Amino acid sequence: MHQHSGYCPLAMKILKENAGPLTNFEVLDFLKSRGAAKDPTKVLAPIAPSEFKVYDYLVQSVARSQTRESITKFVIECKPYKLTKSEIATIINIRPSSVVEIDPLIENLDSRLGESVEDLVQLVVEVFPPSPDEKKS
Template sequence: MKTLQANAGVLTNLEVLEFLRARGATSDPMGCLGAVAPSECKVFDYLVNTPACNQTRGAIDEFLKRCEKFKLAKAEKFNIINLRPSNQALIDPIIEYCEKRLTKDEARGIDEVQELVDSVLEVLPPPPAKPDEEMQDLEEPPTAKPMEEN
């Protein structure tokens, strides 16, 4: 990958992750010696634990097509892609004047915020499972032990 113009635009987390992978960044501390700066490895470590690690360019393109009708700013679209909000409460702080810009008409059955959330959930892949969550799924639920009398 070659940078044609520095600071030419905003990147999604997926694009940053792809760039760092191309430079040789890894989660292995010993693998980050050489051409990759330690700060780049730290950014890589952060991004592999975000929704960006499961995203594809195709999914992002599909999401951008679906959200054209909402007339969102480019920064709002990128924030939604990077953060992958999964409910209406998480969309609201991303979109400026959300309640004014996105229609909610219960009489006609229109809720654009929920429609946007549904598009996010359908098109953008979920973030990776956290190690704690994986371990909880494997463990049996704790059982209550009777209290001993002294």
């Protein structure tokens, strides 16, 4: 028997199967699968202090209210906009709800999307639930 070396099959699966950047939801989901929680006594695997910090940050972000289904739906429905993988991940992570918020996230926004940028913003708002902060206001 050899000692646990910190190897995590799920992490390897994520690295092998995901050719693009991970969304905050995927990182949060991964940390939850390792047992990260507000209660450190419920940890299933050795979790570094930095992983707890990332978990604490992400659980307060829009990733908390996202689902794998909503992300898949968004990725499929935003194909007509010809966004890069990185732009899609950034939109998912930030969940912009206005043209002003989405403008800095997409390179050459006006020339690439023109008037359809408002449709893209509407898609984001329809597919993803409001952020925790937006629900409070």
